[in-house]
Amino acid sequence: MTATTTSLHQIAPTDQAGLILTPLLEQAIATNSVVSTTHTTAGTSFRIPIVVEDAIASWTNEGEEILPSDVALDELEVTPRKVAGLIPVSRELAEDSSPDAATIIGTSLSRALIHQMDAAFLGALAAPAPQGLSSLTTPELSTDLSNLDALLEAKATIGIAGGSASVILSHPNDALKLAQLKDADGSNRALVADVSTVASLPVIQTRHATEGELWIIDRGAVHVVLREDVTVTSSTDVYFSSDRVAVRATARIDFGFPYPDRLVKVTISAA
Known part of the structure; x- marks a missing residue:
């Protein structure tokens, strides 16, 4: 794929996070602070600790030995799955150096990713989408x-x-x-x-x-895990005949439900 040298291609990684990752964290239902605990990671997977059985405390007289107890722990490993959006834009918009142009494109792509993220979170979509609430066995x-x-x-x-x-x-x-x-x-x-x-x-x-x-x-x-390596890239190859630019955004997301009860x-x- 041949990347353009437009202003879109020159978006820095920190700006990519602002265009895509920030809306995913702030606007999606799945990442709402009353819905889930959200994590960002640089790794390919993320482990969520599960307390199977709590430690045991007991009343103890002063000076007596405190009886030790074990905590039974397990873990749930989640592997963020790729969600991607691709939109064609005019060359004029792609080469517009104003912040508004990048915002318009970023908003459209982030809405598309949020739509898929929340649909997967509440649903039971087929692979490669992550499994959501409707796929669980719950009360x-x-x-x-x-x-x-x-x-x-x-x-x-x-x-x-x-x-x-x-x-x-x-x-x-x-x-x-x-x-x-x-x-x-x-x-x-x-x-x-x-x-x-x-x-x-x-x-x-x-x-x-x-x-x-x-x-x-x-x-x-409920745990939502997002990879930090959100990307926004552009290319003139796909829509060469119409002189348009393809803009692609990718993110990687997964859900973990350690306590379905x-x-x-x-x-x-x-x-």
């Missing part, structure tokens, strides 16, 4: 959404498993159903005053969630 509850009992039960389920619920992920249509709940039969008063918070948990709406399913998540049970799917059934 499941069902509700007709006439009340919030199932969400409270989901919080309790996570607590019993040793976690703490941090967020609800919802399709916008399911968030609408929550907003339309009334506090009593025949009442016009909403049960939920502000659908951005339900059952004391923040609600994040995303079109990548499956309609009819709510996910109640413990952020400590702290992730609860609530299925909404017909009332």
